[in-house]
Amino acid sequence: METVFGIVVDGVAYGMILFIISVGLSVTLGLMRVVNLAHGAFAMVAGYIASYAAQRLGLPYAAALVVAVLLTVVATLPMERLLYRRIYGSANELSQVLLTIGLTFVIVAGINYLFGPTLKRIPLPDALLGTVSIGPKSIPAHRAFVIGMGAATILGLWWLLERTDFGIKLRAAVDDPNMAAALGIRTERLYMATFALGTGLAAMGGVLGAELLPLEPYYAIRYIVLFLAVVAVGGAGSIFGSAAAALALGIVDTAGKYLIPNFGEFFFYAALILILFRWPHGFFHGRSA
Amino acid sequence: MSAVATNRPRRETAGRRLRRAALDGAAVPVMAVLGLAAFWLFPDDLGLMTRIAATALYVLSLDLVLGFGGIATLGQAAMFGTGAYAAGIAAVNLVNEPITLLAIGGVAGGLIALVTGALILHARGLTLLMLTIAVVQIVQEVANKARDWTGGSDGLSGIDPAPVLGLFRFDLYGRTSYLFALAVLIVGYLVARRIVRSPFGLACRGVKEDPLRVAALGGSPKRYLVTLYAVAGVFAGVAGALTAVTSGIVGLDSASFSWSAEALVMLVLGGTGRLYGAVIGTVAFMTIHHILASSDPFHWMLFIGLFLMAIVLFAPGGITSGIERVVHRLKRGRA
Numbered sequence: 001m002e003t004v005f006g007i008v009v010d011g012v013a014y015g016m017i018l019f020i021i022s023v024g025l026s027v028t029l030g031l032m033r034v035v036n037l038a039h040g041a042f043a044m045v046a047g048y049i050a051s052y053a054a055q056r057l058g059l060p061y062a063a064a065l066v067v068a069v070l071l072t073v074v075a076t077l078p079m080e081r082l083l084y085r086r087i088y089g090s091a092n093e094l095s096q097v098l099l100t101i102g103l104t105f106v107i108v109a110g111i112n113y114l115f116g117p118t119l120k121r122i123p124l125p126d127a128l129l130g131t132v133s134i135g136p137k138s139i140p141a142h143r144a145f146v147i148g149m150g151a152a153t154i155l156g157l158w159w160l161l162e163r164t165d166f167g168i169k170l171r172a173a174v175d176d177p178n179m180a181a182a183l184g185i186r187t188e189r190l191y192m193a194t195f196a197l198g199t200g201l202a203a204m205g206g207v208l209g210a211e212l213l214p215l216e217p218y219y220a221i222r223y224i225v226l227f228l229a230v231v232a233v234g235g236a237g238s239i240f241g242s243a244a245a246a247l248a249l250g251i252v253d254t255a256g257k258y259l260i261p262n263f264g265e266f267f268f269y270a271a272l273i274l275i276l277f278r279w280p281h282g283f284f285h286g287r288s289a
Numbered sequence: 290m291s292a293v294a295t296n297r298p299r300r301e302t303a304g305r306r307l308r309r310a311a312l313d314g315a316a317v318p319v320m321a322v323l324g325l326a327a328f329w330l331f332p333d334d335l336g337l338m339t340r341i342a343a344t345a346l347y348v349l350s351l352d353l354v355l356g357f358g359g360i361a362t363l364g365q366a367a368m369f370g371t372g373a374y375a376a377g378i379a380a381v382n383l384v385n386e387p388i389t390l391l392a393i394g395g396v397a398g399g400l401i402a403l404v405t406g407a408l409i410l411h412a413r414g415l416t417l418l419m420l421t422i423a424v425v426q427i428v429q430e431v432a433n434k435a436r437d438w439t440g441g442s443d444g445l446s447g448i449d450p451a452p453v454l455g456l457f458r459f460d461l462y463g464r465t466s467y468l469f470a471l472a473v474l475i476v477g478y479l480v481a482r483r484i485v486r487s488p489f490g491l492a493c494r495g496v497k498e499d500p501l502r503v504a505a506l507g508g509s510p511k512r513y514l515v516t517l518y519a520v521a522g523v524f525a526g527v528a529g530a531l532t533a534v535t536s537g538i539v540g541l542d543s544a545s546f547s548w549s550a551e552a553l554v555m556l557v558l559g560g561t562g563r564l565y566g567a568v569i570g571t572v573a574f575m576t577i578h579h580i581l582a583s584s585d586p587f588h589w590m591l592f593i594g595l596f597l598m599a600i601v602l603f604a605p606g607g608i609t610s611g612i613e614r615v616v617h618r619l620k621r622g623r624a
Contacts (some may be wrong), residue, residue, distance in 0.1 A: 272419065
């Protein structure tokens, strides 16, 4: 019983981190049709910035989080203008893979040059170090915090996409970019805003998840397959699909590590093949494939 | 930019087609002469050059899949690794005749490609990329777990091949290894060229350009793609077996995601859709890697990262088409 509880708590927290990082990828893939393999690198950059801000500059955790997200968005926006805009559209798949792999390599080399190859930590505030009791059980405060942030992200994104002007325009552009542009929606600005949103979410996930996905220069390459798996299973452009896929993968992966530590990866990828074989557009077929 | 990246068929003049045919025909003698020249010129780097020759065959297999079938894959190492392990296990337990080992590797690579290709090739885009990644991860995981057969993360060692054709023994300096690898590469190249020019190869190119029209003409796009995938799997398997035979060891990284990605980088560096592009890209990539990575692997990542971005942005056809374009422009300047 204890094990099951532990698996659920850790799995859900892990899944929430996967969700926060992957949903940005899912939205940019759904709208701009770009397979952004550098998405994990953006999350990593934010983690390093937060680590630097907290350890060297002595900023509190929350401030470090905000600074990291803002700086990452500001740093990646020029890339949208200069690099990504040239490769939007589903016809450019190979160019997208190559350009973003190249960008990832450059970021990995740059991070290693600036921060060195050692593992970096983001010190947690005292409030997140203890435990939170829910009824008879108690769970680590950090896990509870991550789960809360993940739930807030789901609600926030739902509100943004379903209840605001921005969301209406975004959904219109996902369905039919040409028609949306013809109706006077400034798709270029929309793309930029969406890219910023996606990067910001990646940055937040990178900082919040530093305890679960440890920060080191190969982070960008090591975890990108995981994020892509969430998007492929969840269906590109679908928020609830991403959430469900991320939670399912998080729990399966955690359960695999707890119960059958030697075969975790194997079952993860076997499940991926089976799901994608049966549902090639994602288990939660979103608005766009 | 987008016109090139979408691989729209460019109208080719008869002259250009002739020139490309001549280039294609010249590729084999040039490869043989340069390969033999390198044998005399760099006797200290035979190990590296052997690896280059085997890798070129592997990248050639990816070129068949991607350049002629339009299948974007990040899992070609699944076939390479399967071939390498099959040959390695056979060498340790059964036979040690090198050419038989290559055949075993080829059959293993072809079989795994046939099975997985039939499973995954209905998908497209990101889904297909994910499926190919999943396949290579599973192969690697199986190799990691079957320690008794594969040696797990320690790698498989103790491969001791018999003399080639019973005549040429594998010597300490790697001379036989290199010449053997070069010969296999050239034979592989000739076979690949024959396949590409056959009606089957043309049909595959048709599927790449317009699967709908092929279906309308009564062909089955998926069947062509699966067959092509299996054929390329044979090539990748032979390349893996060749690496196993010449280096004597097989490691887990031979069936890794990053080895697949590196093949893609090499191919794009040289230029897809041209068989000699695969060879040129491999030679360029491995040589630069050898020079840069010996000082610091991160220098290498920075360099190859910038290079990849530059290729996508400025030279979408890779080295070969870059050269072709420069030559073209020079000729026009003279006229």
